[in-house]
Amino acid sequence: MGKVVPLLSFEQLAVPDELRSAFSGFKEPTPIQACAWPPALEGRDVIGIAETGSGKTLAFGLPALAKLIASPISAKKSKGTTATVLVVAPTRELAIQTHDTLLALGEPFGIASVAVFGGVDKGGQIKTLQNANRDGKTTRIIAGTPGRILDLVNDGACDLSQVDYLVLDEADRMLDKGFENDIRAIIGHTKQGEERQTLMCNATWPEAVRRLAATFLRDPVRVTVGSDDLTANSRVEQVVEVFDDGRSKDGRLLGHLRNILPKKPVKNAADAARILVFALYKKEAARVEGMLRSKGYTVTGLHGDMSQSARMDALGSFKAGTTSVLVATDVAARGLDIPNVAAVINYTFPLTIEDYIHRIGRTGRGGRSGKSITFFTGDNHERALAGELARVLRESGFECEGLKKFPMTIKKKEHGAYGAFFRDDIPAPKGPTKITFN
Template sequence: MYFDDLDISDNIKKAIKEMGFAKTTPIQEMSIPKSLKGSDIIGQAQTGSGKTLAFAVPIIEKIFIEDRSPQAIVLCPTRELCMQVADELAKVGSKIKKLKILAVYGGQPIGKQTRVLKKGVHIVVGTPGRVIDHIERGNLDLIGIESVVLDEADEMLNMGFIDDIEFILKNTPVNRQTLLFSATIPDEIKKIAKKYQKNPKTIKIASNKKNTPKITQYFFKCNIKYKFEDMTRLLDVYDVKLALIFCNTKKGVNYVEKHLRKRGYSVDSLHGDMTQKVRNRVMNKFRNGNISILVATDVAARGLDIDNLDVIINYDVPQNPENYIHRIGRTARAGKIGYAFTLVSRDEIQRFNAIKKVNKTKIAEKKIPSFKEVEYIKNNMILDNVKNLIELEEVDDFYLESVKKNVNKKINSELLAAGLLKMVREK
């Protein structure tokens, strides 16, 4: 389906066109028409499936600009996802004059958020804790809410927000529309849906082949003592330009970042204990290409959407199958090819096998290259660049003449080339 075929305003169509979208994704095609008719939705879809646009279009279409009180609220598990969703909503509504959208989350001065709320906003995007904070302070009145979106509901459940979500839903009008999106639908989410939704339309999008067709997945068995060394070999062999490395704990993140930095890699880290100001700075550095490697925990990387990401490395095997899908979904965006590498030590094999079984995915095993193989591969990469240069006829006669003049009985052209290669590698 084309966005132009949807029964939505021309302003929204123009904005979506400027965003570079013409056709809907499966979750958008199946949910937007139903949402526009007022139905409650349970949408099950993975990261990267286009679900933000799936709820952004219908809630913005319903906004009455003259009313400056909140008409829609989107709940997200993390600050990063809040910012990403608010940004996407702003893009969809960019052609609608005076549309006001506000992201509210912890780690940012509450006074600034309060002042904007007092002036009037149409859509609030927030983490459950900060939304409740504003409700209790009298800054946020939900009496005019027509649409509630629960984004990444399973993750909010995992983070212990279930009571907060119920509190917020109880403070919204009974006749509101409720749109629920989640990668998985566990029993607790089903209970929420049954309690707070009215005859919801359930939409389930297959998670594998369509959403992750260009991700090449490998796993590498390794000794836990040499796991870090093994990972650096992979970074070197695959000539990684932009990598996201996942660890299960803050301690693991700090260890990997510290030792990569010692090795001269351009690296930074992201974990939940950082202030929002620091996290924003790190994410901007990564997005802008000022650092080539980001080491993060699952929660800290939630909502982090980066183009041109070469590889995802699972330094630790994820704690559950859903986290594996969320992690690898960060690469191969916009039709690009991406790699997902998982390092598996002996005590992680059982957990890794469970991930393969639940996700019904084949992950090929590869061996960690030896030191000699890494060096050989690096040599070949330089020589490949040289051959490309020659094929593009970018080697001037001046250089050819210089080589010819330095070839003699003791030093032939092969030996001269080998000497140049050594000089380049060891400089």
């Protein structure tokens, strides 16, 4: 097997000029891109393990576009969906974000994408798939969530038989949520063996993901940026404030907003600083949102009780900078790339330390620095997570004296689908070629 040489500059990348617009504003490839692009562009299977905000979308997206551009299909001659690239993601928001990114990159080449996800009526997505080739563009990319993809396949509305480039984005999260059977079924509908190139993107590398990779990937190159274990973004300053009770949270939250948000509005809303506030429950998120609105802040919410269109509108206004504060549950914790998030404030601690790490990863993205502020009361589930939180802080070079009054035990991880019976120590088959970028 030949040596994989990382691409250390965009000039080394042999892609059409129109694709280079994706790099505008960046000086050099991120480590995951530098190491994943060479084998991916050669047609190799790739496993990418990296922290949130490390550029994984372009790491798999750019080789996908390059492959499609190299084998054009005329929209006039083709009938029905001619999708050959499939991206499977764990959440609607991540699927939509990936779709938007690939759609923008493919537009100059007449390559279109369609997003399919639950929470909305299937009719519109079916119609889009049936009218996939029009206006000179050919839909060759499908990005979606496992349940809706499989639903449309079983309805006969989505044909995956020509898919030869498959991406499993945040595969560890999808397996942890119990999507393994759906993923295996979806893979079974795509091209098989050497006819398909498969890429897996993960934040961690547990045995469950290794076994899935061993089943469907062919001699993959594994790129690890940092650690195989989930670690906090090193560019995010972590501050934990311990409360005796939660009654003073509102006052402390308002104080942080006054300190972080600019006193005067900026000329360009897109350049405005934003603050992402996480709450654990939907009702709590709605209450905090209402409280902040009553104090004069431009705020919106994002949680499971909202319709899909309302969720997309809320996310859109926050990304555009017309809304300075977004109060969300953990539906916004994974994968979302929102510019200029100055700080993440954990109003309530999440149920797992993994969700904490993903939450704070919404700031400090794209090589920028960020800040997270976490309110910790030690109530209910929080006390049991104090030891794990202290470990994460310590590994990142931060401390919190207030946490030491809680038990410092570290709970064994439980699988989302199998609970405490999950076995994470079953040996996986022989591993792939590994590139580690510390």
